[in-house]
Amino acid sequence: MTDALLAPDLSASLKDREADLFFHTYARLPLELSHGDGCYLYTRDGRKFLDLIAGVGVNALGYGNARVINAIESQSKKFIHSSNLFLIDAQFRLASKLLELTGFSKVFFSNSGAEAIEGAIKLSRKWARTVSDTKRQVLSLTNGFHGRTYGAVTLTAKAKYHEGFEPLLPETGYITFNDVQDLEAKVSDNTAAVFLEFVQGEGGICAVSRVFVEKLFELREKHNFLVVADEVQAGCGRTGTFFAYMNFGVQPDVICAAKPLGGGLPLGAVIGNTRVAETFTKGVHGTTFGGNPVACAAGVALIEELLEKNLMENALHVGAYFKTELEKLARKHIQIRAVRQYGLMVGISVSRDASYYVEKLLEHGVIVNATNSNVIRLLPPLTLTEADAETAISALDDVFSKEWSA
Ligand SMILES: Cc1ncc(COP(=O)(O)O)c(C=O)c1O
Numbered sequence: 371m372t373d374a375l376l377a378p379d380l381s382a383s384l385k386d387r388e389a390d391l392f393f394h395t396y397a398r399l400p401l402e403l404s405h406g407d408g409c410y411l412y413t414r415d416g417r418k419f420l421d422l423i424a425g426v427g428v429n430a431l432g433y434g435n436a437r438v439i440n441a442i443e444s445q446s447k448k449f450i451h452s453s454n455l456f457l458i459d460a461q462f463r464l465a466s467k468l469l470e471l472t473g474f475s476k477v478f479f480s481n482s483g484a485e486a487i488e489g490a491i492k493l494s495r496k497w498a499r500t501v502s503d504t505k506r507q508v509l510s511l512t513n514g515f516h517g518r519t520y521g522a523v524t525l526t527a528k529a530k531y532h533e534g535f536e537p538l539l540p541e542t543g544y545i546t547f548n549d550v551q552d553l554e555a556k557v558s559d560n561t562a563a564v565f566l567e568f569v570q571g572e573g574g575i576c577a578v579s580r581v582f583v584e585k586l587f588e589l590r591e592k593h594n595f596l597v598v599a600d601e602v603q604a605g606c607g608r609t610g611t612f613f614a615y616m617n618f619g620v621q622p623d624v625i626c627a628a629k630p631l632g633g634g635l636p637l638g639a640v641i642g643n644t645r646v647a648e649t650f651t652k653g654v655h656g657t658t659f660g661g662n663p664v665a666c667a668a669g670v671a672l673i674e675e676l677l678e679k680n681l682m683e684n685a686l687h688v689g690a691y692f693k694t695e696l697e698k699l700a701r702k703h704i705q706i707r708a709v710r711q712y713g714l715m716v717g718i719s720v721s722r723d724a725s726y727y728v729e730k731l732l733e734h735g736v737i738v739n740a741t742n743s744n745v746i747r748l749l750p751p752l753t754l755t756e757a758d759a760e761t762a763i764s765a766l767d768d769v770f771s772k773e774w775s776a
Pocket residue numbers: 482483484485487515516517518567571572600601602603604628629
């Protein structure tokens with residue numbers, strides 16, 4: 371046992387003790403947090419940061435939202451956990467809202483995004499057996515991301531997430547992102563489902579093309595498979611509609627949601643339309659914690675705030691401001707290769723490893739994230755104001771300007 375475990379020195383920096391306590395899975399920012407307020411995070415040593423990554427897209431209402439806190443407090447006083455052995459009012463309220471917003475039929479609550487994806491894979495295979503015994507293939511798109519559990523990581527078409535974990539889930543495959551010909555070649559009557567993010571997050575903020583979407587839904591009719599929308603990152607208002615698929619004028623069969631869904635608490639959902647409404651029967655799927663009452667109560671508060679405070683409109687407005695200003699920066703700084711923006715999902719493609727900018731922006735009091743190696747990703751709270759965005763733009767301008775003199 372290490373010294374840190376035997377006698378942890380609480381005055382030592384957390385960064386110094388991290389390696390003693392944890393598996394080395396994360397490259398954490400060197401910040402020891404004290405608290406958050408709105409779109410800002412504060413550290414134990416008194417520094418203030420504009421948070422443009424918001425707990426990797428979770429904190430859609432920023433920090434300290436009163437309605438969420440009240441919902442958590444009030445449900446916690448009643449009971450924090452009960453399990454799905456009971457009928458839980460908060461689950462009913464959240465499920466009703468989700469079905470109302472989507473026009474779908476049924477909800478299954480999980481704890482996380484990956485667990486929602488696992489549920490949707492099982493739902494797809496179970497549904498497909500009602501059509502044919504050979505209908506088992508589950509496809510996803512290259513450049514996508516669906517999580518770290520076995521099924522989810524199998525659907526994530528990136529070798530770096532697979533190395534050492536093989537064999538992965540059988541009867542799966544990848545369609546090249548936005549490649550209509552490849553889509554036509556890969557799907558068949560044996561396809562049970564195609565999983566996709568309508569706007570890819572980890573992949574660098576890339577939207578599927580309209581032609582690809584049109585062909586996908588045409589082939590769904592021909593080959594009778596399910597379309598599963600992974601809305602874990604793009605969903606819950608971020609792109610200006612409640613779910614990102616709603617921007618494309620189509621109706622998937624299954625939606626996976628998570629991240630902001632529990633108002634900051636762990637919560638995911640598999641939402642199905644009438645095609646799959648009877649697929650999950652008693653005992654075929656389950657979870658101890660999924661649909662936790664406190665997380666569901668916070669989720670109801672999240673949706674009420676999104677709608678009452680017009681936060682999806684705000685995401686569109688502030689997102690458009692980002693796009694305009696970033697395009698101005700792109701004309702000024704050759705390091706910027708492309709700007710992609712869907713509501714408050716923003717990707718700035720740059721000519722070097724984006725982690726350089728993460729570090730530099732941190733020195734300017736702005737927290738961003740690097741994804742897909744050379745993309746600076748912004749997933750700020752949907753409460754972000756234009757003034758906050760202006761602060762971020764001026765920090766970016768400064769960092770890009772000083773890069774060559776550094
Ligand atoms: C699109 C997408 N799907 C699934 C997941 C997995 O979600 P979780 O980390 O909650 O398991 C993520 C996480 O980043 C995601 O972005």
